[in-house]
Amino acid sequence: MKPITIKEKFSLFSETWTPKIIGELNGQYVKLAKVKDQFIWHSHENEDELFMVFKGTLYMDFRDRTEVVKEGDMIIVPKGVEHNPRTNGEEVWVLLFEPQETAHTGSIIHERTVKDLKWI
Secondary structure, three states: OOOOOHHHHHOOOOOEOOOEEEEEEOOEEEEEEEEOOEOOOEOOOOOOEEEEEEEOEEEEEEOOEEEEEEOOOEEEEOOOOOEEEEOOOOOEEEEEEEEOOOOOOOOOOOOOOOOOOEEO
């Protein structure tokens, strides 16, 4: 039970689209990710996802619209909703809350799929 300095944790990695685990509670992982440019369209059949932007602006594409998530804002993507997070060329820092069993890219297998998440 010690404080976690989120900015310090972000300084420990440089990879994009590769979430790092910084905590767990009630069956949920708390993850950090640096994201840049496009990800992939995917959904999570059984899990909701929370994205909170710490730095930059995240664009969350849905099939019918795009939501702009600015620094200090968050968005919750309900289970089963297809989405594609992206940026406009800048590196964006996000904090995620997800159930531990959440697959990085849902049921889609892609070169960006991360199966073995690391703790930092």
